[in-house]
Amino acid sequence: MFPISDDDRHLLKPAWVTIAILIGNVLLYLYQTTNDSFTLGWSAVPWEITNGKDLVGNVPVNGGGLIPLGESPAPVYLTLLSSMFVHGGLMHLGGNMLYLWIFGDNLEHRFGALRFLFFYLVSGLVGTIAHIALAPDSVIPMLGASGAISGILGAYIVLFPWNKVNAIFFFRMVTLPAILVIGVWAGMQVLGGWGTLAKTGQSGGVAYAAHIGGFVAGVVTGLLSRMLMKSEPDTVFKQQSIEDPTSRRLW
Numbered sequence: 001m002f003p004i005s006d007d008d009r010h011l012l013k014p015a016w017v018t019i020a021i022l023i024g025n026v027l028l029y030l031y032q033t034t035n036d037s038f039t040l041g042w043s044a045v046p047w048e049i050t051n052g053k054d055l056v057g058n059v060p061v062n063g064g065g066l067i068p069l070g071e072s073p074a075p076v077y078l079t080l081l082s083s084m085f086v087h088g089g090l091m092h093l094g095g096n097m098l099y100l101w102i103f104g105d106n107l108e109h110r111f112g113a114l115r116f117l118f119f120y121l122v123s124g125l126v127g128t129i130a131h132i133a134l135a136p137d138s139v140i141p142m143l144g145a146s147g148a149i150s151g152i153l154g155a156y157i158v159l160f161p162w163n164k165v166n167a168i169f170f171f172r173m174v175t176l177p178a179i180l181v182i183g184v185w186a187g188m189q190v191l192g193g194w195g196t197l198a199k200t201g202q203s204g205g206v207a208y209a210a211h212i213g214g215f216v217a218g219v220v221t222g223l224l225s226r227m228l229m230k231s232e233p234d235t236v237f238k239q240q241s242i243e244d245p246t247s248r249r250l251w
Helices: 016-032 036-041 046-051 076-085 090-111 113-134 146-159 178-193 197-203 208-229 235-243
Strands: 002-006 057-060 066-069 164-169 172-177
Touching: 002 090, 016 036, 016 076, 016 090, 016 113, 036 066, 046 076, 046 113, 076 113, 090 113, 090 146, 113 146, 113 208, 146 178, 146 208, 164 178, 172 178, 178 208
Parallel strands: none
Antiparallel strands: 002 164, 057 066, 164 172
16 A cells, blocks of 8 residues: 555645755755765664764675775764665655655644654654664664654554545555554554564664654654644544545545
């Protein structure tokens, strides 16, 4: 199931922080394509974070092969944040930015611009720390906005569970409530990481721990937001979905 868009017709002004993050990531990726050392230098290497110092040289990894690590251009702990702004490829970047574009604007309008930016950074930080906690000795660089995007999904499912989402499902376009679309995604993360979570950093595959950590941070933030605002999640959309479950798609 691949989300394409959501119902944001009620949003009357641009989500400038969401737009700025998206544009910034794209521009940074364009620079990355010309400078591999920049990508590695600003990625988070769990071993470096755990030990508080850089690994320099061709470092062997489990399963064979070498990774050419150099000295970070900033203190290694800064890579906990910087790593969420560099990506490993065009598909990696495109997937994260698509989810940011679909789901981020609703949260930015709910939280406010500065609070949303803080939430985005904290979610990414929690995701990175979760990954490092389960693979502290890994020398494989971790990079990408997946932890922050997972946080957005976690908060969205709490605050906008009945919002309509257009998604591609077995080559067909379907319109489903967000609680189902994001719930399926969350289930896939748990299943995907069930047997490999502790080894993710060593294998160099999908950082499921970062996804789950960011998602949990988002869910907690969403619940706190509901408690502080003393409101139920988007009951208008829930009623709309009940009354007109076959309404036209929103794209």
